[in-house]
Each structure stands twice: as C-alpha cells, then as structure tokens.
Amino acid sequence: PPSPPPPPPAAPRKPRALLVRLSRRGAAAPSLETPDASPVAAFLSRFAAAKLAAESALSACSRSSPEEDAQRSLSGAAAAIDDLDRLAAEASHLLPPYELRSALAAVSDLRAAHRLAASELRPKKSFSFRNKSKAPKNLPQDPPTLPPPPPPPEQPNPAVEAILPGLGFRGREGAILVKDLRASDEKDGDFTLADLVSCQVYLKGKYRALYIHRLRDCRVFVGAVFGSVLIEDVERCTFVMAAHQIRIHEARATDFYLRVRSRPIIEDCSGVRFAPHALNYKGIEEDLRDAGLEDDTGNWANVDDFKWLRAVQSPNWCLVPEEERLQTIDISDVLE
Template identity: 80%
Template sequence: MEPEHDSTKAAAGNRKHLAMLERLSKRTAASSADFPEASPVAAFLSRFAAAKVAAESALSACRSSPDDAPASLATASAAVDDLERLVAEASHSLPPYELRSALAAVSDLRAAHKLAASEIRPKKSFSFRNKSKATKIPPQGPPAPLQPPPELPKPSFDAILPGFGFRGRNGATLVKDLKVANEKDGDFTLADLVSCKVYLKGKCRALYIHKLRDCRVFIGPVFGSVLIEDVESCTFVMAAHQIRIHEARATDFYLRVRSRPIIEDCSGVRFAPHALRYVGIEEDLRDSGLEEDTGNWANVDDFKWLRAVQSPNWSLVPEEERLLTVDISEVQETEDCN
C-alpha cells in the first residue's frame, strides 16, 4: 500500500506545482496594473520578471516531476511564447540595452526548453549486436594535446522570431493574402531574404523583419509594432502604429505611422509617405486605426544621435525620386509560408 500512497502524494504535489505555474502566468498580466504610475520601462521589467519566473518554474518542473513532464513542457512553451510576445510589444519603448537583454533571455529559455524536451524523450532500448570480426586496436601513438571544447554558437535573433512568414529565399516573388489565410491578424516574419519581392495583403498584428538584402517589400497595415533589424539596399512600403529600425543601410521607407519612427545604428536611410494600395486597403487601414496620415513618417528619432542638429544617418526621399502609389491588387499568391 505504501507505493500507492506515495504516488498519490506525488500526483497531488504535481497538481499543486502546475497550479502555481498558472498563478504565476496570470500574475504577469496583472503586474502592470499594480504600478499604474510606473514608467513604461519599469512596468515592462516588472511584467518581464514575473513571466520569466513562470517559464523557469515550468522548466524546473519538467525535471522534478517526470510523470507530468509533457504537461510541464507545454506550460513552459506557452510561457516562453508569452515572454517573447511581451518583448515584441514593448520593443518600441525599450532602450537598446534592455531590449537586447530581454531578447537574450528569451533565447536562453527557448534553448533550455529544447534541451528539456530532448532529455525526456524515451531512449532507444539497448540491444546486443554480433560482431563478425574482432575489432583491431590501432597502435598507440603519443597522446594528442587536449583541445578546449568548441564554443556553442549563440542563438541568433532569427531563431527567436515567430515561425509564420517567409524565410531563406533568394530571387523569389513572395505573395500572401492574409484576408484568406488561417493565420490572419497574427504575427508575420520576413527573414534571410535576398533579391526578393514581397507582397503582403491584409492586416497583421506584428511584423518582424531580419536580415534582408536588395528586397522590395509591400506590406498591408500592422495594427501593432514593426521590428526591423539588419537590412540593406531595400525598399519598404508599410503602415503601422510603431516602427523600430536597427542596423539598416541604404534603405528607403515609405511609411504611414502613428508614432515617430525610431532608428538605431543606421546609415543612409531615407523616408517618404505611404504609397500602397490594393482592393480593401481603406477598410484594413480603418480597422487598424491607421486611416489618418499623421505625418510622422518625416519625424524620425535617431537614438544614436543626441545632438540638436539633424542626424546625418537619415533624410527624406526627394519628391522627384519617390515611388508612385504601388497597386498590388492583381498580384496573385505564389508561395506558401513556412
């Protein structure tokens, strides 16, 4: 009877542990309401800390409660997803150091989750194998000098981006109509694209862009934030509430944006007014709260240029060089997202 009693106690303990994780996750959403007068950065750090504890606790439960490991893994995955989304939504208002620290923490937790998942997978059963020939032992030479273990590569920015979108294409025309996609109104990612044309009709919640070269990108309204990193010789036409740009070079942005665009570590970037249309874009702009052109496309904040004079890192596209309105109504969907 004692083993049954012990297993009953263990199951009860596991249920209490999972209930605690659920409370921690709920506390994340409520923490910002506890400090209504806190600055946006302080409020984010408070919410981030609570969400990080929830994810770490779920990962710890995977090892301490093997019987409930699958449930704990699922809880941990959801907690890391929540943490990732929290960082993306706050990216516009975070100083560079806090943003990069938060992204690194999410990467570490994602890697820890993958490691925990691999550890709980059932091991292959051991089996004897007959050897037809005796193994020859090679003659022993002088011992080789010990080599330091190779450094593990750090998780890339791309590794923590949401999976739905276009990745790793060269010279392709990539089209997606979010009005008819199952993933409409969700997050979208463009990563590792070279010499591509991208047409995205419809609206999405958030947009992540990483490592594009010589691309032309036409995006429907984004009713959340756009985070752009490491782009060169590209043209972007988009509308969004918030746009933050890191490490852009020789790139033009045709924008409609509710708040002032932010650039960091950029050079040779130029800005112009929004120049995109397709059938139904007026409704999408209205639903996203972007029907009005605030003129903020020309009010750019350079976080790495603190002098009172104009930053040399950005300028306006001369009127004679600007794109005419681009109509993508007839562009047909040609590729699936991955």
C-alpha cells in the same frame, strides 16, 4: 534702565511656503490606484505586471531539463515577451519619449536574455567516431599526409526561430512571395520575413506584428500592422508599410515609405531614407481603418535615432527627395 532685549528673529517664510505648495501638490496628484490615474500611469502599471510575467517565464527556462520541456518553456517565454512588446506598441503614441525608451530597452533586454537561454538549452551533439572506409590493397608503407579537412559550416543562430514567431517566409532567394490574410483561414497574427535575398514580398490584410531579419536587395510591401514592426539587419531594400510602431536596427542603404502612428526609431543604421506611404490595393482603406491607421500623422518624417543624442540632425538618415520618391504602387492584381 537697560533697554529691553530685541525680539527673536521671525521664522523664515520660504520653507513654510514650500511645505504648503508641496502639500497641495501631493493632495492634487492622482494616485496610480485611483480610477482617475493618467493613461501613462495606467500603462506603467500594466507594463510592470507584464514584465514580471515575462521574467518569470524566462526563469522557468533555466529550471527545464528535458528537451521537450525546455522548448515549451522557451516558447512560453517568447510569447510573454511578445505580449510585452505589443503592450508598448499599442501605447507608443501616448508615451513620453523617456518612458517609451525605457519600455523598449526593457523588451530588448528580455529578448537578449531569451536568446542566451535558447543557446544554452540547445541540445549538445553527442560525440561519435566516423566510419572509416576500407583502405584499398597495396597501399604504400608511408602514405602522403592529407591536408586538414575544411572547417564545418557555420551553424545558424539557434535562437532565431525562437524569437521570430508566427507564419512567414524564410530562406528564399529571387522569389515572389505573396500572402493575403483576408483570403486565407489564418487569423490576424504574427508574421516573419527572414533570410531573404532579391525577393519581392507582398503582404495584404492586417497583421498583429511583423518581424524582419536579414534581408538583402528585397522590396517589401505590407498592408496594415496594428502592433509593431521590428526590422533587423537589412541592406539595399525598400519597405512600404503602415504600422503603429516601427523599430529599425542595423539597416544600411534602405528606403522606408511609411504610415506610422508613433515616431520611427532607428539604431545602428546608416544611409537610411524615409518618405510617405505609397501603397494601394483593393480593400486597403478598410484594413487601415480596422488597424487604427486611417490618418496619416506625418510621423514618417519624425525619426528618432537612439544612437545620435546631439541636437543637430543625425547623419544616419534623411528624407527621400521628392523627385526620387516612388509613385503610389497598386498591388491589387498580385495574388497568392
């Protein structure tokens, strides 16, 4: 008699086991909407909402026609971008590197869009003929050809004021500049240092955010920043400061003495060096404690170079040798 047909092959077990694992993982993974969502998920949700608000504010700029409305829209968009920046700064110590880079890139893109909107909304100069001076009598019939007039001086970037908000020192040379928020009526807020040459800057107290733009041969001492510090286009300077987050763009031959909650970020820099915080004044311990910077995390030596993706050490930065480091500088006697 013919033999019975062989039994059908058993179903492969690997897909079934994989489905079981995936179902268990999905059941165990917390939803972003639940109260048990991770801090990173909560940040991503808040950041997405703040980013949408900033994009809406930028969109409103393009619909503004009168000059006064345009400036109001630009200021509102700048404030929304600052809020987004501060949100990223406050969460920088708990974000994974990829999420932090993505957040900073989003803020950078929005600032670039804001600069473009500010340049497009700048009022155009109306054309007018120049008043011609009266020609003296007895001019020769064929006067010699005059050389062409020199080119007009380069106009400042119209968006600089829009993206560098708050109080600050701007356009100074060879000056000693002092600000103590504890001794003034201004509340803790944003502060700007822009277009300074060969200046000594002393900032005491607590600042919400600090913007530094185009400094040459300056020494800057800052008490506590409980948000972020953005440094752009500096050369041959020394910075001593404490902050939650510090980002440095286009710095050359500059030293940074830092106490920072998250890893410092550099981009398009060369010849920059880092060392531990070295600043003291009467009351600095209280300012650092109020800003959440009382502990030295050691991150001053953990620098991320966004333009250097290899596994070896970036050639754009190094540590200041111990024998060359500044001793602790006490600015208690420096007054406004």
